[in-house]
Structure formats: structure tokens, C-alpha cells
Amino acid sequence: MQNRRDFLNLLCRGTLLTGLAAASGVLVYRSVKEGQCKLGSSCNNCQKSDSCNLPEADLFRQTVWQLDPKKCIQCGRCAENCVMTPSAVKATHVYAMCGYCDLCGGYLKPDTKTISTAAENQLCPTSAIKRKFVEDPFYQYTIDEALCIGCAKCVKGCSAFGNGSLQLQVRHDRCKNCNQCSIARNCPSEAFSRVPANKPYLLQGIESKDENRG
Amino acid sequence: MKQKLIIISALVLLLALLAFMVKDFFFSKPDSINPYDLELNTIRNGDTALASYSETSQIKTSLDEIHGLATGTSGEILVSGKDGVEIFEATGILKNKFNIEGTAQCIAVSKNGSILLGMTDHIEIWNNNGKKLSQWNSCGADAVITSIATDGDNVFVADAGQKVVYHFDKIGKLISKIGQKDPATGVPGFIIPSPYFDLGISKDGNLWVVNPGRHSFEKYSFDGRLLSSWGIASMAMEGFCGCCNPSNFAFLHDSLFVTSEKAIERVKIYNPDGSFLCLVAAPAQFEEGTKGLDLAVDPDNRILLLDPVKKCVRIFELKKP
Numbered sequence: 107m108q109n110r111r112d113f114l115n116l117l118c119r120g121t122l123l124t125g126l127a128a129a130s131g132v133l134v135y136r137s138v139k140e141g142q143c144k145l146g147s148s149c150n151n152c153q154k155s156d157s158c159n160l161p162e163a164d165l166f167r168q169t170v171w172q173l174d175p176k177k178c179i180q181c182g183r184c185a186e187n188c189v190m191t192p193s194a195v196k197a198t199h200v201y202a203m204c205g206y207c208d209l210c211g212g213y214l215k216p217d218t219k220t221i222s223t224a225a226e227n228q229l230c231p232t233s234a235i236k237r238k239f240v241e242d243p244f245y246q247y248t249i250d251e252a253l254c255i256g257c258a259k260c261v262k263g264c265s266a267f268g269n270g271s272l273q274l275q276v277r278h279d280r281c282k283n284c285n286q287c288s289i290a291r292n293c294p295s296e297a298f299s300r301v302p303a304n305k306p307y308l309l310q311g312i313e314s315k316d317e318n319r320g
Numbered sequence: 321m322k323q324k325l326i327i328i329s330a331l332v333l334l335l336a337l338l339a340f341m342v343k344d345f346f347f348s349k350p351d352s353i354n355p356y357d358l359e360l361n362t363i364r365n366g367d368t369a370l371a372s373y374s375e376t377s378q379i380k381t382s383l384d385e386i387h388g389l390a391t392g393t394s395g396e397i398l399v400s401g402k403d404g405v406e407i408f409e410a411t412g413i414l415k416n417k418f419n420i421e422g423t424a425q426c427i428a429v430s431k432n433g434s435i436l437l438g439m440t441d442h443i444e445i446w447n448n449n450g451k452k453l454s455q456w457n458s459c460g461a462d463a464v465i466t467s468i469a470t471d472g473d474n475v476f477v478a479d480a481g482q483k484v485v486y487h488f489d490k491i492g493k494l495i496s497k498i499g500q501k502d503p504a505t506g507v508p509g510f511i512i513p514s515p516y517f518d519l520g521i522s523k524d525g526n527l528w529v530v531n532p533g534r535h536s537f538e539k540y541s542f543d544g545r546l547l548s549s550w551g552i553a554s555m556a557m558e559g560f561c562g563c564c565n566p567s568n569f570a571f572l573h574d575s576l577f578v579t580s581e582k583a584i585e586r587v588k589i590y591n592p593d594g595s596f597l598c599l600v601a602a603p604a605q606f607e608e609g610t611k612g613l614d615l616a617v618d619p620d621n622r623i624l625l626l627d628p629v630k631k632c633v634r635i636f637e638l639k640k641p
Contacts, residue, residue: 114327121331128338135346182354205513205563209535209553211583216363216555231356243511243534257356266360267555267562267583269513 155285169300171287175273175310177297180258180265184274187289188256194280195256195289197234197249203271203311206244211267212260213237213247229263231255251277271311278306363555363584364603370557372589372598372639373623375605379412379633388427388438389614389626389633392448397616397624397633400424400437407448408633410618418450425465426614430490431472438465443477443492456492467518467568469527474542476527480517483510485529487542498544499529507546508534516567516582516612523575532564537577537594550594555584558596570615570623578623580613587613587625587636600636601625 155163173184173195184195208221213235218227223237234253238246256274264272290298301308381399388400395410402423407416426438434453435446441463443456459465464481475488476498485498501509510517511533519529526547527540536551552559560566562583569579577590578600585606589597600623606613607629614626623636 110324117327117331121334125338128342132342132345180358182356185356205533207513207533207563209555209561209563211562214555216358216360218555221553229358242508259356259358262358262360266358269563 152285166300168303170276170278170283170303170306171281171290171298172276172301172306172308173274173289173293173297174299174308175261175270175275175297177295178258178261178274179295179297180262180274181294182257182259183292183294184289185255185257187292189282189284189288190280192254193256193289194277194282195274196251196254196277196280197256197258197260198273198275198277198307198309199247199249200271200273200309200311201246203269204247205269205271206240206246207268208243208245209267210237210245210247210264212264212272214263216263216267229259231257231259235260247272273309275307275309364608370599371602371605373600373636374639375601375634376622376637377412377635378630379408379635381406381631381633382417383631385423386626386628386631387423387425387612387614389616389624390427390429391616391618391624392429393431393433395619397618398427398429398435399626399633400427405435405437405446405450410620416448416450418446420444420446420452426467428468428470428475430470430475436468436470436475438468438477440465443468443475443488454492456488459486464515466515467520469519469521471521471525474521476519476521478517478519478529480512480515483512483517485510485519485527485540487544496544498527498540499538505546507544508538511564513564516564518566518568520569520571522571528569528577530566530569532567535560535565537569557586557588557599567612568614570617572617572623573621578615578617580615580625582611582613585610585613587615587623601634 155166185193188194213229214221214227215229225233232253232255234250236248236250240246258274261272261274264270287298383401383404383406385402386399390398392398396415397408399406404417404419405424406414409415422439424437424439428436430436433448437444437446441458445453447453459479460482462481463479465477466480467478469476473490475490477486479486484500487495487498489495499507499510501507510531513533516532517530519527522528527542529538529540531538535553536549538549539547541547555561561581565581566579567582569577572578575592579590580587585603587600589600591597610629612628616624618624625634625636627634
């Protein structure tokens with residue numbers, strides 16, 4: 107016959123054991139889900155990957171996260187899932203592809219009545235795109251990265267109405283290069299991958315290596 | 321008893337919380353609502369009912385790629401594309417088909433019935449039976465020929481690569497170049513961000529050229545003087561959208577302009593003064609991303625539209641009241 111204290115002790119131990127079992131299960135599940143290396147775990151999940159001397163970890167350290175504009179579906183999650191605020195993903199302008207249009211689909215709202223820099227006409231929710239007159243009828247569009255939140259609204263507009271010169275990229279002067287990228291985990295089109303650190307950008311429409319900013 | 325109840329309740333709550341966390345971590349899908357979404361469906365789907373024309377038939381082609389559309393002297397329909405040309409009766413029955421070497425980006429028919437093909441950098445002349453009659457000199461290594469128009473004696477060729485219109489005589493001798501930027505005469509120069517650059521000859525004997533980067537039509541005399549222009553850059557129905565539009569146009573019998581656009585795929589009719597008249601085909605009637613909707617008008621004033629994605633000629637007629 108157990109007294110009430112024994113009963114409570116047993117209950118607490120049982121709860122703790124259940125919790126431990128669940129935590130172990132979570133770790134095993136995540137390890138299996140993310141894939142295994144020869145060490146039995148993935149560098150993506152390994153907290154020692156920064157100091158590990160094994161070749162796999164060395165290779166891992168020489169890569170960075172980047173998103174492929176060809177796979178990007180402009181879902182807006184880059185703006186909300188990054189551990190940085192604002193996101194380390196920014197709109198990037200490939201000038202070689204840009205038409206320098208007056209009626210820019212990446213800058214102006216589709217239903218805009220007048221072509222001007224008025225805030226109500228701008229597509230970007232933070233007015234991060236700056237429009238500058240070059241010569242008739244050309245305008246240059248530049249990104250203020252401090253304001254850009256990586257929402258991809260301009261990217262979608264440029265793809266729909268223009269040449270697709272506005273593209274999202276992880277900016278490596280801001281990216282923390284987390285072992286497990288929070289955006290990559292939530293990216294529905296699996297556009298994120300690790301790329302060599304010496305070629306960290308995947309911009310479309312740039313043929314020259316020199317233009318692929320490192 | 322009361323304390324035992326509290327402990328059991330707390331444990332139940334703890335387990336429920338644990339279960340929620342497990343479900344949230346492993347089984348919940350990311351939120352599919354995008355607060356930054358750019359809504360384009362309204363533009364793509366909202367105007368179908370406004371169309372004053374209805375699609376009455378389609379003519380399927382067997383070419384791998386189709387690029388050019390024209391009507392012949394007796395109403396036949398000609399389609400040019402990769403490695404071939406197809407000629408259809410007005411009823412849609414295939415009349416003839418012949419092979420060519422390369423891709424004919426555009427096509428026109430002269431008054432004597434010979435077929436002019438724009439082959440990237442040069443013009444080729446063929447007859448209806450598939451015999452090549454002549455080949456003109458190359459317009460240059462950078463040439464991208466996108467449109468041809470002829471009144472029999474004069475042939476105008478649009479070159480998107482070099483942003484100029486060539487004026488040839490009927491045997492291919494270059495007479496002049498039209499549309500090069502010249503502040504002295506007020507010619508603004510053609511702005512062509514992508515290779516869509518169309519032209520046509522109006523009934524009053526003037527040359528109309530699309531200046532797609534300016535979203536406008538420019539009217540030139542045959543000797544190259546800029547006479548007038550019209551066009552509005554706007555996503556709205558009455559304007560031309562995107563970076564470079566209209567992509568193609570043709571003249572209806574009453575000198576109305578029928579135009580097609582890319583980005584927001586739509587076909588519209590404008591009055592000769594440039595005011596918007598009506599919608600022919602709404603964006604919802606096209607596959608998203610369709611480009612190169614070449615246009616022609618047949619002797620019955622039907623609008624013929626080349627749809628490169630559906631690989632067919634789509635025929636539109638005015639809706640009966």
C-alpha cells in the first residue's frame with residue numbers, strides 16, 4: 107500500500123522519464139530527417155561544426171546559404187523566418203537585365219494611376235527601392251538594403267511585368283550562416299542550398315564571374 | 321483530496337501542452353498566407369466579361385515553334401515558325417506546308433502573292449509552292465528582324481537588334497533607315513528592351529511603328545519624317561503595360577488598331593486617334609506568360625491571333641448584339 111508521497115514521487119519520475127524519452131525521440135527524428143553524414147549526424151545540426159577538424163566539417167564551413175532565384179516563388183517567407191531583423195535576404199538588382207523602364211513593374215503598384223514616386227504608388231512596403239531619372243525615358247532603380255525586408259514583392263512584380271532583373275539573395279554581410287537556416291527550413295520551393303563561399307551569389311543573368319559579388 | 325486534484329489537473333495540462341508542442345513542431349505546415357503577396361489574379365481574371373469579341377474557332381499548327389502570322393491576298397492564313405511555313409484556307413484547312421532552313425520570326429505577303437520571311441538577320445522571298453525565289457543581304461550581325469510590312473513597292477523591316485526600321489524597295493535594295501534618334505527632327509529613337517518590335521502600313525499610306533519602350537505608336541511618312549504618335553503607359557485597360565508593349569498590332573478595315581500585349585496578356589482595339597475602344601481578349605483567355613501574340617486581320621475583318629503557347633491561330637469575331 108503506497109502513501110500519497112510515494113504516489114507523487116512515482117508520478118513525477120514517470121513524467122520526467124516520459125519527457126526524456128520524448129526529447130530523445132525528437133533528437134533522433136531530427137537527425138534522421140536532416141540526413142546523416144559518416145559521423146552519424148549532420149553538420150547542419152551539429153553544434154561542434156565550427157570547431158570540428160574533420161574534413162566534412164571543413165567542407166561545411168566553406169559553404170554559405172544562398173537561394174536560387176530560379177526556384178524562388180516569391181512566397182514572402184524570407185521576410186518573416188530569418189533570425190535577423192530585418193531579414194538577411196534582400197532584393198538585388200541585376201542591372202545587366204534591367205530595361206530601366208519608366209513604368210517599372212517592380213517599383214509601381216499594378217493599379218497605379220500616375221507614374222510617380224508618391225508613396226501610394228510604390229509597390230515596396232518599406233519604400234526600399236529608389237527611382238532616379240537617367241535620361242528620357244530611362245530610370246534607374248536601386249535598393250536601399252537597410253530598408254529592404256526581403257518580402258519579394260518587387261521580385262514578383264518585376265518577373266510578371268519586366269525582365270526579372272530584381273532577384274532575392276542572401277546578403278553575406280548580414281547573414282549569420284546558421285547551421286540550420288530558419289528560412290531554408292520553411293522554404294516551400296526548397297530554393298535554399300549551401301553554395302561555395304567563394305561563389306556565394308546565384309544571380310540570374312550575370313555571366314561574368316567578376317560581377318558575381320563575393 | 322483537493323491538492324491531489326490540482327496536481328492531476330496540472331499534469332494533464334502539462335501533457336496537453338507537450339502534445340501541442342509536438343504537433344506544432346512536427347505536423348504543422350508553414351502558414352501559407354503571404355502578407356506581402358502581390359495580387360495579380362484580379363488583373364488576370366477580372367476583365368473577361370468586358371470583351372466585345374468572342375473566340376469562334378482555332379487553327380492548330382504542326383510547327384514546333386510559331387512566330388509569324390499573316391493573311392494572303394485571297395484570305396488564306398499563313399503561319400511561319402521554326403523550319404517551316406504553313407498555309408491554311410480561311411476555313412482552317414491546311415492548303416500547303418513547306419520547309420525552310422531556320423526560324424522565320426515574321427511573315428508578310430506582297431500584292432503579287434510572294435511570301436516575305438524575316439529570318440533573324442535577312443529577308444527571304446518564297447512563293448506559295450515552297451520555292452525560294454531570292455534572299456536579300458544581311459542587315460548585320462546584330463540584326464533581329466521582328467516584323468515586315470509591304471504595300472507592293474515598298475518593304476519595311478523592323479530590326480529590334482539595331483533599333484531601326486529599314487526601308488527597302490521590292491527587290492531588296494535599301495532605300496533608307498527610319499527611326500534613328502535625331503533631336504534635330506524630333507525623332508526620339510526606338511526603345512526596345514526585349515525583341516518585340518512591330519510595324520504596319522495604314523490605309524492612308526503611312527508607316528506605323530511601335531516604340532515599345534515608350535509604350536507608344538509612332539507614325540512616319542515613307543521618307544522617314546515623324547508625323548505623330550500616341551500611347552499611354554499604364555497597367556490600366558486604356559494603356560500599355562509592362563516594360564515594353566504593345567508587342568504586336570494589326571489594322572482592322574476601318575483603320576482601327578488591334579493590339580496585343582505581353583505580361584498582362586490582352587488584346588484590345590484602339591481608335592485611329594489612340595483612344596481605347598474595346599477589349600478583344602482578356603488575360604484569363606491565355607496561359608500565363610504567353611508572349612509573341614502576333615496579329616492579322618482577314619478580308620472578313622476577323623481578328624487572327626497567333627498563340628505560341630497553344631500552338632494555334634485563334635480567330636475572334638465581334639459579338640452579335
